[in-house]
């Protein structure tokens with residue numbers, strides 16, 4: 156039996172959004188080589204109206220940030236969105252030290268324990284299993300377990 160018969164056990168929910176998994180996860184975005192503006196998800200061009208050159212390159216970032224705002228998604232999103240064992244979940248806006256805010260599902264603590272300004276770290280979790288049994292992963296932010304988030 157060749158290696159091609161070994162079924163992958165996980166795959167990202169979409170290509171080109173994040174790379175790695177668990178604590179090694181990084182967001183895949185773009186950086187303008189002219190004005191240094193960052194975009195996530197990836198942008199085809201720089202959207203800074205003052206920028207003349209607008210050349211972009213892929214950039215990896217987002218391992219840590221601070222919770223800027225959040226809400227609880229209390230109804231199930233319509234199809235295309237898939238999630239096994241659906242339950243309401245927190246959706247957060249995380250401010251990155253790289254200078255942008257990123258929307259992401261939150262995990263790692265009950266919504267009632269979330270606090271604006273908490274230090275968050277990027278991770279991955281399975282959303283659902285596909286028809287081949289692969290766990291389909293998405294990126295999420297969770298409170299950093301050490302230090303600064305203790306009450």
Ligand SMILES: [Zn+2]
Nearest residue numbers: 187190201206
């Ligand atoms: Zn630019």
